[in-house]
Amino acid sequence: MALPLQHFKRGSTKPELPEDGILRYFSMGFCPFSHRVHLLLTLKKIPHHKIYIDLIEKPEWYKDYSPLGKVPALQLTHLEDQPTLVESLVIAEYLDEEYPSPRLFPTDPLQKALDKILIERFAPVVSAVYPVLTCNPNAPADALKKFENALDVFEQELAKRGTPYFAGQTIGIVDYMIWPWFERFPSMKINTEQKYELDAKRFAKLLKWRDLVAQDETVRKTALDVQLHAEFQKSKTLGKPQYDIAFKGHL
Numbered sequence: 001m002a003l004p005l006q007h008f009k010r011g012s013t014k015p016e017l018p019e020d021g022i023l024r025y026f027s028m029g030f031c032p033f034s035h036r037v038h039l040l041l042t043l044k045k046i047p048h049h050k051i052y053i054d055l056i057e058k059p060e061w062y063k064d065y066s067p068l069g070k071v072p073a074l075q076l077t078h079l080e081d082q083p084t085l086v087e088s089l090v091i092a093e094y095l096d097e098e099y100p101s102p103r104l105f106p107t108d109p110l111q112k113a114l115d116k117i118l119i120e121r122f123a124p125v126v127s128a129v130y131p132v133l134t135c136n137p138n139a140p141a142d143a144l145k146k147f148e149n150a151l152d153v154f155e156q157e158l159a160k161r162g163t164p165y166f167a168g169q170t171i172g173i174v175d176y177m178i179w180p181w182f183e184r185f186p187s188m189k190i191n192t193e194q195k196y197e198l199d200a201k202r203f204a205k206l207l208k209w210r211d212l213v214a215q216d217e218t219v220r221k222t223a224l225d226v227q228l229h230a231e232f233q234k235s236k237t238l239g240k241p242q243y244d245i246a247f248k249g250h251l
């Protein structure tokens, strides 16, 4: 059953979905954490219902699924109690174990642990860049400097691994888990006064990696245009996030 293409708001009635055992994926069209899950659902061709949530005016019923009101969330309707998972990385690991084709996390326990540590090290990149990316007029003056310092870790890691992808010769979990922000970074060229772009020398390996990942079929299928990201971020700064413009892309 297709739901109306909109982000559900406060006051909306809970969508009635059939009890068909198909996963229910709660998302917001521009959320990079949801994008992580979207990449796995798409790559692994996992059937799912999509339910979009307005994060400013959250529907009252959404806390039944996600106690903190965050997206992404994934309800496992094929299981008896129909539990709902939250946290993008937890959901990604669950999907990779339940739907192992193709396998994204390393099977070697040590490499898997190291990759999860590396993904966690992306958090300082996200928190430093967030005010700039979202055009917050009060973004700290050193935000971009902190962002670049945090990103150095990933440039160095690519040099250390000596492979085109973080996962090796083919794309893997680290690549997909950090990709959503690389799709969004170019919106800074549109939205910032200084038309910010990543330094071509300092981030040479990462920029090469970015061009390579951008060509991946799953990445292309889930991609939203940079203009659309920039437009959304501007609307968010104005206090009226235009969630539904995501549907101008192909979600």
Ligand SMILES: N[C@@H](CCC(=O)N[C@@H](CS)C(=O)NCC(=O)O)C(=O)O
Binding pocket: 028, 030, 031, 032, 033, 034, 055, 068, 069, 070, 071, 072, 086, 087, 088, 089
């Ligand atoms: N650590 C969480 C972060 C999820 C998150 O912060 N999502 C944002 C949207 S991009 C959200 O739901 N914000 C609404 C809120 O915090 O109330 C994850 O990895 O899933």
